[in-house]
Structures are given as C-alpha cells and as structure tokens.
Amino acid sequence: MSKSSAAGTQNKSVISRLGGQKFIVLLVVIGLIIFFGAASPDFRKYSTAMSILDYSYYIALMAIGVTFPLITGGVDLSIGTGLICYSLTGGFLIVQKGWPVGAGMLVALLLGIIMGLFNGVLVAVMNLPPFLATLCTCMITRGLGSIFANRLGISWPTSGTEGSWFRNIFKITVNGTKIPLGFLWVLLLVALMAFVLNHTKIGRYTIAIGSNKEATILSGINVKFYHIMAYVISGFFAGLAAIAYSAVFSTVQPGTGAGFELEAIGGAIIGGVSASGGVGSVEGSLIGVFVICLLKTGLPYIGLQANWQQIITGLVLIGAVLIDIMKKKKEKD
C-alpha cells in the first residue's frame, strides 16, 4: 500500500493553483486589450469600453446559462435563435399590443424557461442526444419567433420614448457620464451562478451528471430533475439575454440569432468548460466571452474586415480546445 500511495495524488502545477485555464484566458483578455489599445488610439476611449460591454451582455448571459448544459456533457444550441424568438415575442406584445414593457420582459423570460424545460425533457426524459434535441428546438424557435411576431421586425422602445426605462437597467447616464450598469448585473449573476454551481445541489449534480451519469443515477439521485434543471437555467438565461439584446439593440429581426449560441458556447469553452463535460466554471465562461467580444469589437479598429473576426475567433477556439486536450493528457501521465 505504501508504494502506491505516493502515486495516489498528483502534484498540482502553478497554473492549476491559480485557477487553470481561467487564468491563462484572463491573461489573453488583458493581452488583447493592451494589443488593441496600442494599435488604435480610438480603442482607448471610454466609449469603446462602453460599446464592448454593451455588446457583451447578451453573449455573457447566454454563456452563463449554457455553461450548465455543457458541464452535464450536453449542449444547448437553441439559445441563439431562442433569444431572438423571446425578444420578438416580448417586443411584439409591447409595440403592437400595447402591453407594458415589464410584462413583455416577463414573457421573454417565461418563454426562455419553457423552452429550457422542453429541451430538458427531450434530453433527460426522452433521451435525445442534446446536440440533436437542441438543434431541433433551435429550428423551432427560429420559426416560432417569426410566427409570434407576424414575421415583422420589431423595435423595442428606443431611448427617449415612453417605456424606454428598461434600457436604464443596462446603462444609466449620470451627469452626462454613461455607467455600464449591465456589467454589474452580469458580475452579480456570475457570482450567483458560480455559487449555485459550486455550493448547491443543482450545481453539484450538474457536475456529477457530466462526470458519470450512470454513477449519479446509482447514487440514488433524481438525475432527470437535475438534468432538466441544467437546461432550464440555460433557457432562463437566454430569456435574460433577450432582454439585454433588446435594450442594447432595440431592433430585432426575425430569422436572425443563429450563430449567437456559438459565440456563447465558444466563450464558455475558451473559458475552460470541457467539451466532454464535468469541468467548467461560470466565471471562466465570462472571461472566455470577453475574448470573443474583444475580437469582435477590436478587430474593426485595426482595420480588419468583419469576416476576419470569425476566422480569428475560430482559431482561438481551436487553441482553447487544444489546451483542454493537453490538460487531459497531462492528467493521464
């Protein structure tokens, strides 16, 4: 026994003590900010930071939510088109039917939860592979959004008009200075969901399902319920993201949204969520999202055309997945 006990535990590397991939990615974020700042004086403006934050809210919120299905070893592809669907429906009720803005927002959230529940049931109860199940709901939400909104593009109340108070949730002007309130909410939600992931049953069993679903079932846990919950969280955050999107961009067009989920999932994976489940953190996902947002916002400043952003984001993702693979290999040795 004594011989094998030495090999029983492994030495932790410096990086893993500092939080592993999260730490590396945080360095990448700082590096990107320095790089773009050095390359373009315009990038250094306060207003640029505001833009980056503004455009990051909806992706960040989606990424917080999708971290949960990803950690179960699944995925939720329906959040992007879902976001547009919920936003269109909420906006339609506000603009065309004269509902109060708050009610429209509630509808968006509720739809998110319902769609999450639907995804969860497909995956956890009907045993559809998550990729397939959410791909189907991705298509369904894409179509539903158009139907709910009568195929019209919708503009949520713009700033200065009646009902635009909800935009102040994300950005408020005090003495002429814009305060990115939304970032505060995102940080609070990250803290909350990090707590949920690490210190509550929902989070614990989310990781357990991603580690070994069979074993979790055999431990006498109501795996179906917790598996569904992961998708409900994802759907709820897609609903929150819908509100953030509407507040920042006001105009919502039917048929769009496909591809948003990839930015959120990409961010989560860059931030250290393992593509095979079981590993990941909410704060890591947030940091990962900022890599994507910085690339998206920063590259135009150094004169690169929009398509380059997608190519470079793809390459960064490959890098992140390679780190994941290398880490696993190291663990094995």
Next chain:
Amino acid sequence: MGEVILTMKEIDKSFPGVHALDHVSFEVRKGEVHALMGENGAGKSTLMKVLTGIYKKDSGTIVYEGKEVEFHNTREAQDAGVVIVHQELNMLGHLTVAQNIFIGREFKKGIAIDDKKMNEEAAKLFDMLHIDIDPSETMSNLTVGKQQMCEIAKAISHKAKVIVFDEPSAALTEAEIDELFKIIRDLRKQQLGIVYISHRMDEIKVITDRVTVMRDGTYVGTLITEECTKDDIINMMVGRVIYEDPKQHSMVPENAPVVLKVEHLNAGRMVQDVSFELRKGEILGFSGLMGAGRTETARAIFGADPKESGDIYINGTKVTINSPEDAVKCGIGYLSEDRKRYGIVVQKTIAENSTMATLEKYMKGLFINKRAERGIAQEYVDSLATKTPSVDQLVVNLSGGNQQKVVIAKWLVRNCDILIFDEPTRGIDVGAKNEIYKLMNKLAEEGKSIIMISSEMTEILRMSDRIIVMCEGKKTGEVDIEEASQETIMNMATREIS
C-alpha cells in the same frame, strides 16, 4: 457467524427471452463473508440488482432484519442499510473524495452545501477504516485501488448492515487486495453481513466463510469454505472438471527462428529499457502486477503509443513502427485488454468486424464485397468455433468469449503472424476460457507467435513457453516454463529496484 440478517427466497426474474433467475435462494448472516460464485451470466449480478432495487423481481420474497421488504431503488436500499460496491467503479471523477462519498445526501448550511463538514466526516470515516486518503482530493487523481477504498467508505457511511462487493479485486494490485481484505475482516468483526462476488478461487479460500454457487440462473448449493476444495466449487460452477495444471515443457522446437526482437525499448515511465525475443510458435507470457508496464510495452511495440528509443526487428530485419498501421503491415496484431473500447465495434456484425483490418481486400471498386466478407468471416467462425447463429449477428449479442474470438478472427484474417493478447480471458467465464486457451495453443502449433499479457498466475503458468516478468516499467526477470513457479515469478514481480 451470527443470526441471519438477510434472506432471499425463491427469487424469480425473467427478461424477454431469458430466464435470468429461476427460483434462487440466498442468505447472509451477521458477521460472515458469503461468497457468491458462478460463471459470467450465472445470475449473480442480477440477483444482487434485484436485492438493491435496480431490478424488480417477478416473484419470491426478501426478508431483511426479520421483515419482508422490497426496495424500489438503490436509494431505498441504501437508506435501509443494504449497499452495493459495484464492479465498475461508480466514481464521479471531477468531484472530490468527500463529495463522492456523500453524493445525494450532502450536508447543508442553508441552501449551500457544507463541503467543510463533509470533508471532516469523510476524514473520520477513513480514520475508522485506517485508510490514508485526503477527502478534498479530486477523485480522478486517485489510483484505482484508492478509488475502491472510497467506494467502501461510501458504503460504510450509509450505516450499512449488508455490503455487497461485486468483483472488488478485479482491478487491484496484490498489495491493494491485502488492504481490502483487512478492511473486510474489520467489517466482519463489526457484525456486518458481507456478500463477496469474485471469480478468483484463491481469494475465496482466503476471505470467505461460506460459498453459494449459481449456474445458469439457478441455485446450485452452499458450502462452508473451510470444508470444501477448489475443485468442489469449480465442479459446482461448471458441472464438469477443469484442469488448470501448469505447462510442464516448452512446446517450441529448439531451432525455432526468432520472429520478433525488441532491443532497449523506452517509452515513458512505464517502459524502461525493455529487451526480449519472441520465437516462432512460442507463447511468451508477460507477468507482473497491475501497473508493471506490460500493456504499455505492448502498445509501444504496436505503435499505439510513441516510443522514445529502441529497435524492433521482425524476422531479423529492422523495422520502423510509428503507428498501429505500420505494425499491422509488419504482421503484428494486438488484442486489447479492453475489447469494447479498442478491439471490436459491438454494434457491427461479426462479418464487418472480421474484415475491419483488411477491408481493402474485400472491396469491389468502391463497394464492399459483402459476399466475400461473409465467406471469410464464416470460415473463421467455423475454425475458431465461435458460437453464433450467423455471421450477420451483431457482436454486442455475443458472450465475452465469443467476442474475443471475433477479435482473434480479425487479426487472423489480416494474416498476422505475431499476436499480442492483452489479458485474453478477462471477463470471460471459466468454460469459455478453456476454449480460448485451446485456440491459442492451436495457433502456436500452426506457427503463429504469441505474446500473452496476463495478471492471472495460473494462466501464465498454464499457457506460457517462456515467461518475462516486469515490475515498474522494467524487465525484472525471464524464466523458461520448466523453472517457473508462482513463487519465483512473484519474487521477480515485486523485486525492489534500486
């Protein structure tokens, strides 16, 4: 041995097409270790799954602590004190040891989980069991043996009164098995009822008080361990006598040429400066404890893992093997210890599996020549006596032994002259084992050369013409069968390397 704590009477269970349990009875007393034995498919696991509520019985009664009970799921069984330590480890690798032990019944502080208290409680448990494990360590960082200890700790923490061990020693080293037995004896002293499922006859004699044998879903009989011999148990299991006598002499002719020569092979920590020769028609046994580097050596030769240095000669010619593809071209076939992961595609038919490594030979233009494929597969089904209704049968429906034959067929179809068998009889029941042994002997007689990696001493002694022993990545000994004995081999396998 105390009073009876658990009685299963006339348990009957059928699955579509299979009568898995045919009125089986079984009992456990307080403070006894009761072995449950039988070939694979005899119904041991099914019986235990009925006990712990994973399966619902068709008829029969279970009396536990004097009351008739029926558990509907593992949770209910656990709560009542009936716990199973599974054969496949049910570990959540990404969680910590304490989180694993208390999964499903976490201590809570408000809505938050109280990890600190869980660590403390787990530490207490380990103290009680005299196990040295850090409760806050991530589970995947532990060795298999330590993970098993955690499983046991988890079982104990349920205030278990009956613990079922389902082949607990399958993946353990000798030292770890000793540790396990110490714990089991401890538990016995505390008046727990213990069910011990195992294939290893020597363990049964060492640790158990009574043996109940099952065959084909029926109850055969119960013996007091002290009063019976190994052969008694085996006879009850198979209904026929099996000879497990060691091979007396090498079957390899004096002048047989060397077909494979490995010189100074290095590949990581687990393969250090390994050299050996394999002769035509020889069965070369690789013995050693778990983690001795035998599989790693085989994988390095086969090109599945990268090598750092070393030369390989096939029939006297130096060859470069950087991938399994190169190895197969050199006529080397590798039969993995983990058939389901590396050896076969279970959702494909026998025919498809048989030609997997040789598909180009069975192509007609762009298409697979199904008729030729089935023809060759049938040929090997016949010659290897694979039990199957047809070559179109999905491999998943075959027994372990017959699956192994399909893997062998795959490499024979490929015309491999050198076959590496890694744990050829793991998970295969006693009857089928014999057939695999016969088949290996026949292949050797026909001039194939075989490297056999095995953790079962009896298998090594029975099959090998020559034995190489490894320990901690190094070759620590080489003996001809004439001089080999359990003691000499064990000596080499545990030799301290300075």
Next chain:
Amino acid sequence: MKKKILATLLCASLAATLLAGCGGSGNDASSASSDAATTDESKPAEDNTADDADAATEAEEDTTAVATTGGDYKFEIIVKSYQSSYWQAAVTGVNQKAEELGVTVNCTGPNAESDIADQVNMLNNAINNAPTGIGLAACDQEACLDSLQTAMDKGIPVVCFDSGIPSAPEGSVLATIATDNYAAGATAAENLYPALKDKIAAASAPVRIGEVNQEATSESITSRGLGFIDKIIELAKADSKSVAVIGNEYYVNNCSDKGDEASADIIIEVAVPAQTTVELCATEASAILNKADTIGMFGSNQVAAEGILTANENLDVLGTDPETSILAAGFDAGSVIKGAITSGKMFGAVTQSPLAMGQTTVEVLTKIANGESVSDVPTQGYWYDSTNMEDASIAPNLYD
C-alpha cells in the same frame, strides 16, 4: 385516389418540416402579409391624397387603365425579407393593389436578406406553381439567373422590383420597378456634403466619412453605396480636395476613383458586416464613429442606418452641427430612424416609396398578363430631414 394519398403524404411531410422550423417560412407568408395589410389600413388613405409622390401618381393613373381587365390572374411576389418595415410597406402596397384589381397574389420572402439560397429556392417553387407572373426583389444579382432562364423557358413573365438584375437573361425580366439606387445614394451625398463642406475646407488633417453597407452583393445596396461614394468624390474634386476609398474590397474596387489614402484630404471608409444584422452593423459603425477624424456617416439601408444609431447610443457623437458632432445620413424610414431625425441625432435620410413600388409591381404584372407592353418604371429617392418630414410629398413614404 392515388393522387389524394400522395397529396396527403406531401402535406404531412410539409407539416413535419414546418414543425421542425425549417423551410416552412414560405407558407405562412401570405397570411402574415395580409395581416400587415389590415393593420396598416390607415395608410392607403393618406397615400391617395399624396398626389405629389410621382410614383404613386403614376400608379393611380395606370390603375384606371387596367382595373377593368383584372381577370383571374395569379401572381407570385417574392420580397427580400420581412426584416424591416420597408418590406412590410411594400407588401402592403402589393396587397392593396391586388385587391383593387381583383387579382390573386402570394407573397413570400426569406427570413433574412442574406438568406440568398432560401430565396432562390422560393423563386423556383414560385416558378413550379406556374403563376401568371412573378414579381421579384432579388437578394442577390447572380444567384437567380438560372431560375430566371427557367421562368422564361416556361413563359412566365418576371418583373423585378426594388433591385434590378442587370445581367438577367435577355427577355426574362420584362420590367424593373426600382428606385434608381445609384441616384438615391448620390442624393444622400448631395445633401450631406454641403453641410460638411466648411469643416472639410477648414480641416488641417484628412477627414473621414464612414459608410456602412449591410452587404456587398445586391444591386440596390451596392448601387447606393457606390452612388454615395462617387458623388462625394465628384463634389470634393470640384472643391479641389482629393478622396481615398478604403475598407470593403468590392466598394473600393468599383468606385470611380479609389485614390491614395496617404495623400487624400477625405477618406471614405466602407464597412460591411459578416451578416445583415443590426448588432453587427453597430459593431462596424462603432469602430468608425470612434475615430477622431470622422465627420460624416452614411448607412445605406434601414438596418445599416439603425446600426449607426445603435452604435451612437454609447458614443453620443452624432448630431446636426458639423463643428461639434458627426453628421449621419441614413436610408429608408422606420420608427427608429424617424425618431432619430426628429430628435436631431441623425442629420437626414433618403427614403424610397416602397408602398408605390409594391402597387406598381402588381399593376405592371397585370398589364403584362393583359398583353400590354411595359417598360421599366424608375422610382425616386427623396431626401428628408427634420425640416421637411411633414411635407405632403414626403410623409406618406415614411413608413413606421
């Protein structure tokens, strides 16, 4: 009987695909567009009084000529998308005129203007329905060419509206009803440049004018973009200022003179997002608006113009005074752009007359069906800003 079963099966599979959310978009289009027609009922009344809008007037006159000969014609109308209220107005026009003439129309369109393949598929389906005629607003100038050939071979007349297809097979497109987009883009430049003129003249360093185009494939968008660029170049040269065009390759290579960035007095920077969505247009616009030397912006359609306005939400650099702010010109209308012009965030915009365009399309198709000869009907773009939004000639074209 066999046919019936087949039809049922087909319906079932269609329903299945609709459930899956893909492909079904074409089917509900007509119901959606008729909804649009009813909700906008107040509009046509206004429109009829707007006899100054010449396209609309033209439509009025022609209506009397063909109204009596409507018959039971069936037209397929394919729009670019339903994304913006611009297209909703066009569909309203189509439905109004169809009702008036007693013809049947079926309106379809892809989900997004960048769904080129979807639209080609819809066009092919339309051809298979063997309608009396097809009205098409093509998302892409090249993608429809084969289908147009097929339509011609089957003898189905095609009328293009909004966007022309210059390289269409000879004789396949009988008429094009479109804004002269190049001229409309130039109109934006003609109105924006004078406002910037003093600032350009006084500038010691090069100044920048940004242009956001949602794509570089459709005739209407590229023409507008190039019209704006070329007009700026022309006007600047008249003031003996040199111009350089940078950014998206299509626009740089197709403008009249791309100049030299190093020596130019005015730099026109053209940005095209990866997809035609507001948030991506906004990202592109932000980068240009954030540059210290930017003095003007042009968004060449509703989505691009709204993208510029979204970007401004943070930057707050847009206004109507060239000394203190960046002047932005937009294109088309919609509540967001109209609101921005009213509140002084946007300098002005060019609007088309989608309602009249929709009406004229149905009318021209009816004429063709009646055997009359037709020719291209150019419609115009009108500059509007806070001063003339209420004018009778402009107001009817400012859809929400």
